[in-house]
Amino acid sequence: MGDATLNEWETKNELASKRIQELLRILSKSKMLHVIYVFGTIKDGLRFSEIKKSSQTDSTTLTRRLSELEDIGIIERKELSKNSTAVEYHVTNSFDIVKPILNSLLHYGLKEKN
Amino acid sequence: MGDATLNEWETKNELASKRIQELLRILSKSKMLHVIYVFGTIKDGLRFSEIKKSSQTDSTTLTRRLSELEDIGIIERKELSKNSTAVEYHVTNSFDIVKPILNSLLHYGLKEKN
DNA sequence: CAGTATCCTTGAAGATACTG
DNA sequence: CAGTATCTTCAAGGATACTG
Numbered sequence: 001m002g003d004a005t006l007n008e009w010e011t012k013n014e015l016a017s018k019r020i021q022e023l024l025r026i027l028s029k030s031k032m033l034h035v036i037y038v039f040g041t042i043k044d045g046l047r048f049s050e051i052k053k054s055s056q057t058d059s060t061t062l063t064r065r066l067s068e069l070e071d072i073g074i075i076e077r078k079e080l081s082k083n084s085t086a087v088e089y090h091v092t093n094s095f096d097i098v099k100p101i102l103n104s105l106l107h108y109g110l111k112e113k114n
Numbered sequence: 115m116g117d118a119t120l121n122e123w124e125t126k127n128e129l130a131s132k133r134i135q136e137l138l139r140i141l142s143k144s145k146m147l148h149v150i151y152v153f154g155t156i157k158d159g160l161r162f163s164e165i166k167k168s169s170q171t172d173s174t175t176l177t178r179r180l181s182e183l184e185d186i187g188i189i190e191r192k193e194l195s196k197n198s199t200a201v202e203y204h205v206t207n208s209f210d211i212v213k214p215i216l217n218s219l220l221h222y223g224l225k226e227k228n
Numbered sequence: 229c230a231g232t233a234t235c236c237t238t239g240a241a242g243a244t245a246c247t248g
Numbered sequence: 249c250a251g252t253a254t255c256t257t258c259a260a261g262g263a264t265a266c267t268g
Contacts, residue, residue, distance in 0.1 A: 019222065020220070085251085097222050106134070200230090237262090242256090242258105
């Protein structure tokens with residue numbers, strides 16, 4: 001952690017702190033990592049039922065997680081056609097910004113304690 | 115995110131998932147980032163009162179955050195001498211493992227939406 | 229100085245049941 | 249298929265007061 005960058009964060013950019021806090025709050029929710037990893041690994045353009053199955057999340061929780069990811073602009077919800085129930089979820093460009101964080105977390109997770 | 119690594123995480127290493135989840139839960143707690151940044155920026159070997167002042171955290175919350183960081187082995191608490199109230203907090207080697215995550219988060223925070 | 233104890237309120241999780 | 253609604257439970261936060 002470079003001092004300049006941190007000064008920037010701490011004193012100049014209070015907004016950054018808010019965004020980071022918010023992202024952490026959202027990432028730490030139950031099943032969130034599982035849901036994100038489905039987007040990262042399987043493919044783009046996923047159906048609700050596919051995500052549900054792959055992430056092993058129930059409808060209620062999955063709905064919550066998806067709308068939270070939508071809120072911070074990491075995924076997009078698209079109805080495939082009018083008057084149909086078909087829906088697809090896509091990742092956005094912002095998903096790439098989050099990837100390094102997930103990779104770092106992965107390394108942390110796989111590393112043995114000391 | 116490479117597929118191999120993810121397979122490893124998802125199917126082989128359930129423990130990693132637990133550790134990541136736990137780390138996220140802890141990092142997302144209130145004032146946690148502020149506390150960690152104090153350790154990252156100021157120096158090693160900090161007094162309770164220094165951390166309290168720099169992070170702008172009240173005693174109750176700071177005590178909670180410090181013991182959580184201690185629990186996951188990121189910092190260590192050292193009493194400076196017997197029968198004194200002086201205490202110092204130090205970062206451990208594990209602190210380095212967390213740094214990349216903090217840097218990634220920082221980049222996310224400083225980046226504009228889209 | 230470095231905390232602890234207590235209370236109160238809010239927010240998230242998980243289960244179950246229901247729907248156009 | 250893709251959700252919504254409701255309810256109960258439990259964890260976390262913040263404020264205030266107290267202590268060796």
